[in-house]
Amino acid sequence: MRSELTDPAFQLDDRHYRQIVDSALDYAIISCDERGRITTWNEGARRLLGWTAAEMMGQTLHRIFTPEDVAAGAVERELSTAMRERHALDERWHQRKGGERFWASGELMRVHDEEGRPAGLVKILRDRTEQRRHEAELQRFNETLRAGEQRLQLALDAGGLGVWQADLASGEVTWWPGMYLVHGMSPGAAPVPAPRYYDELVHPDDRARVVEAIQEGLRGSTGHRVEYRVLWPDGSVHWLEGRGHVLPDASGAAALMSGVCMDVTRRKNAENDLKFLAQASEELADVTDFQSTLDKIARLAVPGFADWCAVDMLADDGSLQRVAVAHVDPAKVELAHELHRRLPADPQAATGPWSVVREGRVAYVPEISDEMLLARIGDPQLLAAIRALGLRSYIGVPLSAHGHTLGVLTFVTAESRRRYTEDDLALAQDLARRAAVAIENAKLLRALRNSDRAKDVFLATLAHELRNPLAPIWNGLSIIKRVPGDAHRVEQVTGIIERQVGQLSRLVDDLLDVSRISTGKIELKKEPTSLVQVLTTAVEISRPHIEAAHHRLTLTFTDEPTDVYADPARMAQVFSNLLNNAAKYTRRGGRIDVAVEAQPSQLVVRVRDNGTGIAPEMQGKVFGLFAQATHQTERRQGGLGIGLSLVEGLVRLHGGRVEVRSEGLDRGSEFAVYLPRLGREQARTAAAPAQPAPPPGGGNRRVLVVEDNVDSATTVAELLSMSGNEVAVVHDGMTAVERTAAFRPDVVLLDIGLPDINGYEAARRIRKLEGVRQPMLIALTGWGQPQDKELAAQAGFDHHWTKPVDPARLQELASR
Structure with a gap:
């Protein structure tokens, strides 16, 4: 086989x-x-x-x-x-x-x-059992090794790490995959050797520093650690932290250098952002001028956070106005203004400043695409100009304070190639919050400065308005001294003095009324009232001013009822102020028209004139206190500028409103007062006002005058004596109490501000006198606020009279 x-x-x-x-x-x-x-x-x-x-x-x-x-x-x-x-x-x-x-x-x-x-x-x-076991162990080892390499690579990738090695003798460089990623390159590309690395990838401003750090590490064989910027193929800038270690050969000479590069862009950006916010807070705190604040906000963001920064603010007319732009290149700032004029923000756009205003929240476009530009811009030349700017990323943040949007803060990147991320939104919002606070502070400071200027004008004008009536009073008194026997002249001068004192009294009353309205302490005595009667009274009050200027006045009333629920005296004050204002600011021989219109739920009174008119920028300010002019030398007429503020306050307290219209200077003006209409049923069922009781009869009185101002005490006593009263005069509180017990007066006119004890304390002591018929106590004082009247009543006074007192009122004491 x-x-x-x-x-x-x-x-x-x-x-x-x-x-x-x-x-x-x-x-x-x-x-x-x-x-x-x-x-x-x-x-x-x-x-x-x-x-x-x-x-x-x-x-x-x-x-x-x-x-x-x-x-x-x-x-x-x-x-x-x-x-x-x-x-x-x-x-x-x-x-x-x-x-x-x-x-x-x-x-x-x-x-x-x-x-x-x-x-x-x-x-x-x-x-082959033993061999298979070894092979299995080898396979497991290889799998473990591969898994370890994968985990290492995963860790490197997660940490943004890139591993490299350089043969110092041959210059050969090996990069592991992470190195490509931290340089923005595709994996598999050829590693960049040292000379080209510095020239092509490292930021020009950092090259010398990086080379020096590596050379220093080689000289000491200790390696190096350095932070630097690299340029990515797309042109963007990123931060790396590089660490290298020297590996010697058998002889101890440096043979290899290996190390890692880690992307630290986010950390560096965060550090820079925190520095930026701290700097922003510090610099914004030092800026007080409004426009300077807006300019500073725009400049702060450039170039650290943005290549372009713009500030748009909502104007009073509801439009969005670009008030500041910043870029490192001044020529580009001018270009930005020009492009904005040619392509203003679209109120209906889905993105951009108006969308931020409408929605009150951040607008964020990580990548501005060419499709976006094509959809927004139809002009080819304008499109080319904006494309040339290389816009990359966009953030728009509302500038908000107290729940209201003031404007929009816009950040755009271009040359830096920075791409905004979700982390950048928090920084942008933080800066916007600080900017909004700075803007509000600047507005408040501007308002305070304007208020200070208005106060200075007011005080100067008040001095002027006080001197005006004082001059004829002074002159009249001099005339009376010189010709006391000339009855005709004395009577003529007396009339002048009475009118000027009345003017002074009205001036003080207006000031007090404005104060009472602003503090909510004014008292209104409302009742069913006819606007026809109110306007008739107002015309009679203002007639001297109208006739003195030879103006022509026309009144037009509606055929419907004109009943309102109002304080007739205060409403007459409203319309007399408007008529006086029209007479004052209309040239001699002008025309004033008053018309009453009936609407379903309200009555409208229009006061028109063909006078000097109101500039557009002043029409929103005429109802402000002291708003007549910025300086007394600019004022063509007298007055404190509180009349219209008083009108607006009184009408508002009656549930109405006042509007002003004027086509501009020398085009006349119209003030329209809107008041709630009183229904016919309400007018019929309203209670009729009580009739004043006739004064009680009586003979001459014993009157004690207590006044520390000797001249004032003497003149009051003289007027009372001329009416047949028996008068005694003292000048302090303690003497007043003693004199009351001895003189037993029917009436005590008691000043509040006395040199020893005040009038309130003197009144309380008089009320405690035993065996004395209690007199009528009348507080005679320059303090006329409601709380002053309350204090007087609590101290035991029967009446509270505010200086100056009409002499006729003093003479009435003889008949009480």
Whole structure:
């Protein structure tokens, strides 16, 4: 028997062949027929499988296969393959006599007799269990190594790390995948060697510093650590932290340098952002001028946070006005203004300043695409100009204070190639909050300065208005002194003095009324009132001013009822102020028209004139206190400028409103007063006002005048004496109490501000006097606020009279 592969020249006899087979102790050599029945079994088979030749002769190969392989038909397939293809490779688990499994590799071959006829099969096996175990261990080690490499790469990727190595002798550089990522390059590109790395990738401002750090590390063999900027292929700038270590050769000389580069852009941006906010707060705190504040806000963001920054503010008319733009290049600032004029913000746009105003929240465009520009810009030249700017990313933040949007702060990147992220939104909003506070502070400071200027004008004007009536009073008194016997002149001068004193009194009353309105302490005596009657009274009050200027006055009333629920005296004050204002600011011989219109729920009174008119910028300010002019030298008419403020306050307290219209200077003006209308049923059922009771009769009185101002006390006493009263005068509180007990007056006119005890205390002591008929106590004082009247009542006063007192009122005391 021979193998098909055996050369006839080397044919051996069976005995010799048997010796060779049995001497192959590490191999199991088994012969079988075509059905797998074993015909020979060598010593190696006994050692490897455990059965003797006697035990296995006539058995099939199934016995050395595992049960699962037998069940799967592995033996039949192997026999079939060997017979068909002359051999079948076999590497699998096999089974020994004791059931132990081992891994074996071998081959089943077809053999022939001397005539070349198939004569059976030979199976050769070798135990490879130990080798397989080593291979499995090696495979597990390799898998572990690959997993470790993957985890390392994952960690490097997560940390933005790139690993590199440089052969210092050859200059050869090796980059691991992360190095490409931190440089914005595609993995697989050729690593950039040292000279080109510095020239092409490192930011020009950092190149010298990076080279010096690496050279220093090489000189000391300690490695290096350096932070620097790199330029990505798309032009954007990123921060890296590089660390390198020197690896020596056998002689100790530097041979290799390896290290890592880590992307620290976010950290550097965060550090710069914090510095930026701190600087912004510090600089904004020092700015007080409004426009300077807006300019400073825009400049602060450039170039650290943005390449472009713009501030748009909402104007009083509701428009959005660009008030500040910043860029490092002044020429581009002018270009930005020009482009904004040619392409103003669209109020209906889905993005941009107006969308921020409408929604009151941040607008964020990470990447400004060309499609966005095409959709927004139709002019080819304008489109080309904006494309040339290379706009990259956009953030628009509302400037808000106290729940109201003041404007929009816009940030845009371009040359820096910075792409805004969600983290940048927080910084932009933080800056906007600080900017809004600065803007509010600047507005308040501007308002305070304007208020100070208005106060200075007011005080100067008040002095002027006080001197005006004082001058004729002074002159009149001088005339009376010189010609006391000229009754006609004395009467004429007396009339002048009375009118000027009345003017002074009205001036003080107006000031007090404005104060009462602003503090909510004014008292209104409302009742059903006809506007026709109110306007008739107002016209009578203002007639001297109107006639003195030779104005023509027309009144037009509606046919419908004009009843309102109002304080008639205060409403007459409102319309007389408007008529006086029209007379004052209309040139001599002008025209004043008053018209009453009836609307379903309100009545409208329009006071028109053809006078000097009102400038557009002043129309929203005319109802402010002291708003007549910015300086007394600019005033064409007298007055404190409080009349219209008083009008607006009184009308508002009646549930109405006042509007002003004017087409401009020298175009006249119109003031419209809107008042709630009183229904007919309300007018009929309203209670009729009580009729004043007639004063009680009586004869001359004993009057004690208590006043520390000697001139005032003397003149009051003189007027009372001229009316037939018996008058005594004292000048302090303690004497007033003593004199009351001795003089037993019917009336005590008691000043509040006295040099020893005040008038309130003096009144309380008078009320405690025993055995004395209590007099009528009248507080005579310059303090006329409601709380002053309350204090007087609590102290025991019967009446509270505010200086100056009408002489006729003093004379009435004789008839009480």
